[in-house]
């Protein structure tokens with residue numbers, strides 16, 4: 001498998017630290033509102049990536065956090081007159097519902113900031129003790145200047161960053177690039193730390209959670225949106241360097257952003273496009289298919305045209321598959337040998353293993369669909385062939401997270417089908433037509 005590593009800025013062959021196992025962490029949401037459709041893209045991408053790994057025998061540990069301490073959360077909880085933990089609970093549930101509706105596999109673990117405070121405080125303390133962080137009036141800052149290769153993930157030089165950075169008038173920090181590890185506060189949710197009351201900054205939680213959850217760093221893969229490369233991931237790396245003099249992850253994967261086609265979209269979906277509303281309108285399969293339709297590192301155009309295309313494609317695939325499944329299920333007297341179609345599967349894996357190239361993976365799916373359509377329309381159907389194509393297609397759709405309804409035929413369905421075949425054989429066209437339309441009504445043709 002090959003993946004583009006943001007850290008080395010090139011495509012690399014993926015080699016896990018421990019054979020057969022993959023440890024993966026993806027930054028999760030700040031839970032102060034409902035997930036935007038843009039937040040749903042990494043959900044689908046990294047779940048697909050995990051399924052791809054698992055399909056090839058890897059055992060994947062996939063951790064993703066909830067940022068449940070944040071200024072927006074404190075403000076939101078205050079506005080609604082509730083505790084921060086109550087306020088975030090409903091958005092955590094809503095987010096998990098979106099994940100479920102997008103057919104994602106269950107996450108191995110979902111740590112929260114509020115449940116990781118002891119470890120966060122200890123981590124910050126160590127950075128202070130080792131001279132990587134300093135306290136000013138109860139706030140704690142990280143000394144970016146202590147990390148000589150700071151900027152290596154986002155490909156920026158420390159000197160260039162320093163030129164561009166400005167000190168805010170109210171800022172107390174020593175260097176404009178330094179970032180906050182702890183904010184002194186007397187409002188909202190807060191904790192006692194040796195240096196005073198307050199709450200952690202955003203950049204420390206993930207590095208602490210990675211160390212907590214996986215017990216050992218580096219892990220294999222750290223993922224997230226392109227927008228997290230700087231400063232968030234750069235700062236995670238800097239803290240790991242400070243505390244463990246080591247790197248956090250061997251491979252850094254970043255997904256491209258969703259691009260809106262503003263005018264067209266606003267008419268149909270409104271300006272704020274929430275993931276739950278999109279799923280409600282399009283259904284889970286179409287939403288998921290759409291979010292995987294561009295290469296994960298490229299921007300994804302989200303507009304009516306893209307929606308229509310995804311709808312058409314999913315219908316095309318699933319209706320062909322259903323027709324074939326029905327044909328196979330009705331062929332009661334045929335014994336099908338269970339062979340799997342290795343060639344198409346190989347093509348699919350080859351496409352997907354090439355830095356998760358879903359557009360090329362989709363092409364293989366359409367190749368199978370085309371072949372399947374030809375097979376089921378053939379005068380002399382090869383049921384073995386149909387069965388193996390169905391198996392290959394279901395396997396690919398499984399990796400893509402597209403759910404397929406099982407075809408279950410009743411005795412009545414089978415009897416009706418037999419009557420239709422008999423009427424056709426006896427050239428009783430009127431009867432054949434009526435059986436045919438009944439079968440069509442039952443979606444069995």
Ligand SMILES: [Zn+2]
Nearest residue numbers: 027028206232
């Ligand atoms: Zn993070």
